[in-house]
Amino acid sequence: xxxxxxxxxxxxxxxxxxxxxxxxxxxxxxxxxxxxxxxxxxxxxxxxxxxxxxxxxxxxxxxxxxxxxxxxxxxxxxxxxxxxxxxxxxxxxxxxxxxxxxxxxxxxxxxxxxxxxxxxxxxxxxxxxxxxxxxxxxxxxxxxxxxxxxxxxxxxxxxxxxxxxxxxxxxxxxxxxxxxxxxxxxxxxxxxxxxxxxxxxxxxxxxxxxxxxxxxxxxxxxxxxxxxxxxxxxxxxxxxxxxxxxxxxxxxxxxxxxxxxxxxxxxxxxxxxxxxxxxxxxxxxxxxxxxxxxxxxxxxxxxxxxxxxxxxxxxxxxxxxxxxxxxxxxxxxxxxxxxxxxxxxxxxxxxxxxxxxxxxxx
Numbered sequence: 001x002x003x004x005x006x007x008x009x010x011x012x013x014x015x016x017x018x019x020x021x022x023x024x025x026x027x028x029x030x031x032x033x034x035x036x037x038x039x040x041x042x043x044x045x046x047x048x049x050x051x052x053x054x055x056x057x058x059x060x061x062x063x064x065x066x067x068x069x070x071x072x073x074x075x076x077x078x079x080x081x082x083x084x085x086x087x088x089x090x091x092x093x094x095x096x097x098x099x100x101x102x103x104x105x106x107x108x109x110x111x112x113x114x115x116x117x118x119x120x121x122x123x124x125x126x127x128x129x130x131x132x133x134x135x136x137x138x139x140x141x142x143x144x145x146x147x148x149x150x151x152x153x154x155x156x157x158x159x160x161x162x163x164x165x166x167x168x169x170x171x172x173x174x175x176x177x178x179x180x181x182x183x184x185x186x187x188x189x190x191x192x193x194x195x196x197x198x199x200x201x202x203x204x205x206x207x208x209x210x211x212x213x214x215x216x217x218x219x220x221x222x223x224x225x226x227x228x229x230x231x232x233x234x235x236x237x238x239x240x241x242x243x244x245x246x247x248x249x250x251x252x253x254x255x256x257x258x259x260x261x262x263x264x265x266x267x268x269x270x271x272x273x274x275x276x277x278x279x280x281x282x283x284x285x286x287x288x289x290x291x292x293x294x295x296x297x298x299x300x301x302x303x304x305x306x307x308x309x310x311x312x313x314x315x316x317x318x319x320x321x322x323x324x325x326x327x328x329x330x331x332x333x334x335x336x337x338x339x340x341x342x343x344x345x346x347x348x349x350x351x352x353x354x355x356x357x358x359x360x361x362x
Contacts, residue, residue, distance in 0.1 A: 030060045030277045034085040035073040037154075038181055039066050040209065042123065042201035042299060043087045043262070049296035050085070050264075050285075058284035060277055069153025069199075077265060078110045084269075084278070089123065089154035089199070090261040091161055091236060097313035113268045115317035116310065117282070118324065121302040122259040124242055125158055126198040127221035130188060135195075138221045138257070139229040142167050144194035147177040147184035155181075158237075158260050159197040165236060166229035181206050189217050199260065201299040203246040215250050223256040233258065266317050275319050282320040286327030305331070 034050065037043030047064040055062035062085070067073055070092035077086035093111070100108035129135050135144075141163070148163075148171070149155030156178065163171050177184070177193055184196035185206075200206060207215065223239060224230055230239075240259035244251040269275055292300045307316060307324060 030273075031063070031082070032060055032084040032277070033063045033065050033080075033082045034087070035065050035067045035076045035080075035083055036087050037067060037069050037073075038150075040181065040205045042204060042297065043069075045205070045297045046087060046120070046201075046262075046299065049292055049300065053288045053291045053296060054284045055281060057288060058277070058280040060281060067152075068150040069155055071154065071157060072152035073154075073265075074110060074114070075152075077114060077267060084266060084274070085117075086265045087120070088263050088265045089158065090119075090263060092154045092157045093263065093265070093314070094311065095157060095161075097311075101313065111313075115266055115268050115315055117264040117266055117317060117320055118285075118305075118307060119303075120262040120264055121201055121299045122238070122240060123199050123201045123262050124204075124240055125162070125237070125258040125260065126200065126204075126242065127257065128185065128188060128196040128198060128218050129194065129221060130191070131217050131219045133194070133219070135221055137224040137227065139166060139224060139227045140221065141195050143172075143175070145175045145177065146171060146195040146197060147179040147187065147193050148197055149178065149184075149199070150180055151178050154260075155197060155199040158199050162233055162237060162258065165233045168232075185210075185214075185218065189214060195221075201262070201297070202242055203298060207247055207250070212249070220251075220255045220257070223258060225256070266320070268317065278317070279319055279323050282323035283327060286324055286331070 032055070034047045036047035044064060044066055047062075051062040051064050063082075065076075065083070067076065070087070070089040073086040073088050074092065074096060076083050077088075093114075096107050096111035100111050127138050127141060135141065146159070146163075148159035160171060177187070179187060179193075179196075181196070181198050181200075184193065184198070187193045188196045198204070198206065220242060225239070237258040237260060240257055242251070242255040242257055244254050266278065269278065286305065289305050293303070305324075305328060307321060307328070310316065
């Protein structure tokens with residue numbers, strides 16, 4: 001009898017081990033993709049950080065894919081098999097929402113099933129000209145030949161939207177070039193265009209990896225806070241600063257500019273396995289957020305682990321939102337319980353003779 005029970009328990013144990021092995025195998029076989037940005041941009045580094053510090057601990061093999069940028073990312077997030085995550089600029093996301101609200105069925109079909117995971121950081125908008133250019137302020141680009149970025153990129157959306165806001169009209173077709181960041185800088189230095197517009201979180205590898213001799217041939221235009229064009233662009237964009245410390249061997253001072261917010265985006269998935277995997281991703285994102293800030297791209301230090309209210313037409317992905325909010329509550333409770341350092345008694349300052357005369361000594 002005892003032997004039979006033991007044999008039965010052994011069989012159950014083996015079955016349990018087999019089940020656990022299969023579960024672990026299933027978790028290890030979650031292969032997802034995230035669409036990011038150009039090879040030397042910030043998005044692709046942010047994607048690599050998410051793959052290393054968040055997806056891997058959650059049992060997800062996250063493949064980081066380059067792309068032209070945000071507009072292409074929205075399309076691929078919606079339709080490309082295996083793409084479960086995307087990095088998207090706020091102005092691009094809003095442009096899809098606006099077009100859908102205006103009756104564009106294709107835009108509606110693309111954007112309405114998409115959901116936000118969380119906001120990330122602000123991306124700086126660089127207005128690059130030759131160092132010998134007479135242009136110094138951003139509003140000086142009016143009427144110039146400009147590379148606005150590749151079609152389908154967030155840079156193209158930001159550049160064209162900013163120009164229209166500042167000057168009340170689009171860039172003339174004859175003055176628009178759709179070049180990659182590298183090609184735009186090459187043509188700028190070769191005097192084939194007047195301005196190259198780049199959107200990237202600082203420090204951007206595009207500039208940090210650039211040959212010092214080439215760097216000396218370009219400069220950034222500054223945001224003029226008193227220009228009427230600046231006031232008009234504040235409808236959508238926010239003032240920011242390109243810090244000298246981001247490019248210490250090149251810039252001599254900080255450069256004021258514009259910024260646009262980046263978001264981590266997914267789809268309104270309902271399949272149990274996908275929901276489970278993304279829930280683990282959300283839990284891991286909260287658990288390993290400190291690792292991202294300590295070891296990831298410097299832009300992670302600007303990210304706040306929070307879920308602020310959203311604009312009309314924007315929605316969080318409910319399963320991940322619940323996980324993140326629960327984790328945020330736990331983190332806040334842990335922070336409240338953390339012992340506060342005891343303030344040391346400071347030595348009383350010596351009373352000077354002048355203070356004695358004025359009866360200021362106690």
